[in-house]
Amino acid sequence: xxxxxxxxxxxxxxxxxxxxxxxxxxxxxxxxxxxxxxxxxxxxxxxxxxxxxxxxxxxxxxxxxxxxxxxxxxxxxxxxxxxxxxxxxxxxxxxxxxxxxxxxxxxxxxxx
Amino acid sequence: xxxxxxxxxxxxxxxxxxxxxxxxxxxxxxxxxxxxxxxxxxxxxxxxxxxxxxxxxxxxxxxxxxxxxxxxxxxxxxxxxxxxxxxxxxxxxxxxxxxxxxxxxxxxxxxxxxxxxx
Numbered sequence: 063x064x065x066x067x068x069x070x071x072x073x074x075x076x077x078x079x080x081x082x083x084x085x086x087x088x089x090x091x092x093x094x095x096x097x098x099x100x101x102x103x104x105x106x107x108x109x110x111x112x113x114x115x116x117x118x119x120x121x122x123x124x125x126x127x128x129x130x131x132x133x134x135x136x137x138x139x140x141x142x143x144x145x146x147x148x149x150x151x152x153x154x155x156x157x158x159x160x161x162x163x164x165x166x167x168x169x170x171x172x173x174x
Numbered sequence: 175x176x177x178x179x180x181x182x183x184x185x186x187x188x189x190x191x192x193x194x195x196x197x198x199x200x201x202x203x204x205x206x207x208x209x210x211x212x213x214x215x216x217x218x219x220x221x222x223x224x225x226x227x228x229x230x231x232x233x234x235x236x237x238x239x240x241x242x243x244x245x246x247x248x249x250x251x252x253x254x255x256x257x258x259x260x261x262x263x264x265x266x267x268x269x270x271x272x273x274x275x276x277x278x279x280x281x282x283x284x285x286x287x288x289x290x291x292x
Contacts, residue, residue: 093276094276096276096280096281098281103262103286103288104285104286105178105264105266105283105284105285105286106217106264106266106281106283107283108280108281108282111276111277111280113276151217153281155276155279157274159230160205160222160224160229160230160272160279161207161219161222161229161230161232162207162219162266162279162281163219164209164216164217164219165216166216166217167216167217
């Protein structure tokens with residue numbers, strides 16, 4: 063079965079630095095990857111989608127990469143701010159199935 | 175456009191009881207998925223409904239069931255509640271949940287129902 067791995071430990075970053083979160087998958091190669099942000103007690107919110115034929119996607123201070131050789135996606139937040147503190151979830155998607163399975167998430171804390 | 179609405183927001187039940195949670199998707203969305211979230215297990219996929227039919231199912235016991243109505247609204251039922259069922263239950267809707275069109279499979283989540291089983 064598919065396994066999705068994200069940094070299990072919380073990531074603590076100084077404000078202004080770049081935060082980099084990792085999402086690794088095994089076995090089946092996804093056709094695309096979605097990244098979501100979740101704040102405590104709330105539902106996840108969609109951030110970015112990257113397809114397998116795209117190396118990189120950007121949105122404002124966010125950047126996502128997708129390396130099908132390494133079976134990995136990286137999520138970057140540049141010029142990080144305390145308001146970026148949240149849990150970030152990756153979710154690989156497959157062309158053969160409509161269900162979306164989420165990774166366990168990485169908790170990011172940006173300290174002033 | 176209104177977002178995904180889940181009711182109730184909070185529920186307290188005792189072991190052995192049953193519970194029904196409700197989800198109203200974004201207007202026009204036809205796919206509804208349910209997830210259970212606990213601190214230890216993260217976001218676990220329960221099932222997905224599309225056009226009133228269960229299209230995908232996660233690895234949960236038969237005590238967990240759901241249905242979808244013709245207006246795409248969905249309900250989830252848990253029978254014979256156990257202490258371990260205490261969790262945040264999240265509903266998400268998408269346009270079609272079409273795997274071939276990733277942009278139509280973006281999940282829009284509700285605020286969730288916090289269930290506590292005593």
